[in-house]
Amino acid sequence: MKFRAVYKILSAFIFYPEKLCVDSPNITIGPFVFISKKHNDKIELEEHGLVHVKQFYRTFGFVYILYLSKNSRFKLDIEAYKRQLEVKIPGNNNPSLKKYLAGRYGEVLANKYKIGLNKKTIRNILLGKFWVH
Numbered sequence: 001m002k003f004r005a006v007y008k009i010l011s012a013f014i015f016y017p018e019k020l021c022v023d024s025p026n027i028t029i030g031p032f033v034f035i036s037k038k039h040n041d042k043i044e045l046e047e048h049g050l051v052h053v054k055q056f057y058r059t060f061g062f063v064y065i066l067y068l069s070k071n072s073r074f075k076l077d078i079e080a081y082k083r084q085l086e087v088k089i090p091g092n093n094n095p096s097l098k099k100y101l102a103g104r105y106g107e108v109l110a111n112k113y114k115i116g117l118n119k120k121t122i123r124n125i126l127l128g129k130f131w132v133h
């Protein structure tokens, strides 16, 4: 387990269990980020989780009410995936790899949320080309 600070003074607790009870390499619950042990070297997953911890703190824990709406959940996850992408490929380093990776994340999100946005649209959202309301 390790600690990370969010908003300078609030704590996030990161655990690396052998297995998770979900079909995902990571999950965040409140200030607790769980990353399966085999992905413990993936700093981008940790940063993804920290975005969700920030969302938890900045809503005083009411983020889970937002989770009742698929669209809200999608927007919260977009924020986390944008951070994940930025950590993996910072700035304009290797734009073609960034575009490819955004496409992969876009596919994951399109299949996960099924809110009528295709992989390409979500990829463009992740690349900051436009935002959804």
Ligand SMILES: [Zn+2]
Binding pocket: 048, 052, 076, 077, 080, 081
């Ligand atoms: Zn997420």
